[in-house]
Amino acid sequence: MEALQAALLDGNHKAAVIEARRLLTEGLPREALVTEGLAPAMRCLDAKCTIRSFNLLEIMLVGRAVTGVVHELYPDGDPPGTGLATLVIASLEGDVHDLGKNIVKMVLIGRGYRVIDCGKDCPVDVLVETAVREKAAGVLISGLISSIIPRVRQVRPALTAAGFAHVPILVGGAALKQCSASDLNVDAVAETAFDGAHAVDAWFGSPS
Numbered sequence: 001m002e003a004l005q006a007a008l009l010d011g012n013h014k015a016a017v018i019e020a021r022r023l024l025t026e027g028l029p030r031e032a033l034v035t036e037g038l039a040p041a042m043r044c045l046d047a048k049c050t051i052r053s054f055n056l057l058e059i060m061l062v063g064r065a066v067t068g069v070v071h072e073l074y075p076d077g078d079p080p081g082t083g084l085a086t087l088v089i090a091s092l093e094g095d096v097h098d099l100g101k102n103i104v105k106m107v108l109i110g111r112g113y114r115v116i117d118c119g120k121d122c123p124v125d126v127l128v129e130t131a132v133r134e135k136a137a138g139v140l141i142s143g144l145i146s147s148i149i150p151r152v153r154q155v156r157p158a159l160t161a162a163g164f165a166h167v168p169i170l171v172g173g174a175a176l177k178q179c180s181a182s183d184l185n186v187d188a189v190a191e192t193a194f195d196g197a198h199a200v201d202a203w204f205g206s207p208s
């Protein structure tokens with residue numbers, strides 16, 4: 001497991017996938033690779049994100065390696081989760097930034113949540129339809145460019161119109177974390193992926 005974590009943190013995509021395959025061949029369950037391999041690596045990455053001299057290329061390479069391992073573990077799509085709440089996540093239409101979204105997704109999968117990823121450049125309608133179809137307990141939005149703010153404000157009314165007024169909305173990302181939750185018409189704004197995970201835990205209860 002340490003070799004997997006080291007390969008992830010090195011941003012070594014090929015080595016990380018090889019280590020994941022080796023661990024699976026040795027009989028470790030996929031969920032163990034998520035909670036004991038990916039999640040600790042994500043915690044280290046989060047620590048690096050908070051220091052002033054963080055290296056963006058390094059973060060992008062780690063993100064790519066994590067994505068590669070998740071594809072290896074769950075080639076047919078989104079991981080099933082371990083019985084905790086289902087969450088839907090997206091970067092909204094007009095925003096192609098998805099590195100932060102992918103990190104949040106991995107952190108939450110690592111904590112046992114079922115996370116449905118609507119991808120980047122996602123229309124509000126698609127996000128809401130997915131939340132309804134998947135009976136989501138929460139909706140998560142990543143926003144990196146300021147022009148996305150009006151769309152974020154549309155999500156609550158769209159959820160309400162679909163009969164999902166009760167579902168809390170959590171947002172993060174460089175553009176959104178400069179705003180207040182009330183200004184964005186959401187329930188919470190997270191500074192980092194791990195702040196967001198703590199908010200989700202407070203709402204839905206992680207076993208960790």
Ligand code: B12
Nearest residue numbers: 094095096097098099100142145146172173190192193196
């Ligand atoms: C990498 C990058 C790109 C890449 C994106 C690659 C990708 N696949 O994501 C590329 C090159 C494609 C790109 C394109 C553009 N970019 Co750009 N980009 C960046 C850059 C340098 C880093 C963003 C990043 O990935 N950071 C690393 C990740 C890990 O950090 P993060 O997203 O903040 O996520 C962390 C937290 O915020 C949190 N988080 C994030 N989302 C969420 C969601 C939830 C629910 C939670 C709980 C937490 C959470 O978790 C993460 C880990 O803690 C930023 C500069 C910056 N300082 O942010 C500009 C930046 C975001 N880009 C910018 C711009 C303007 C653009 C372009 C319009 C450029 C252009 N003229 O074409 C286009 C956008 C096109 C579009 N329609 O979206 C501006 C936005 C300005 C603004 N306020 O509107 C920025 C701020 C640069 C700048 N200073 O001008 N970009």
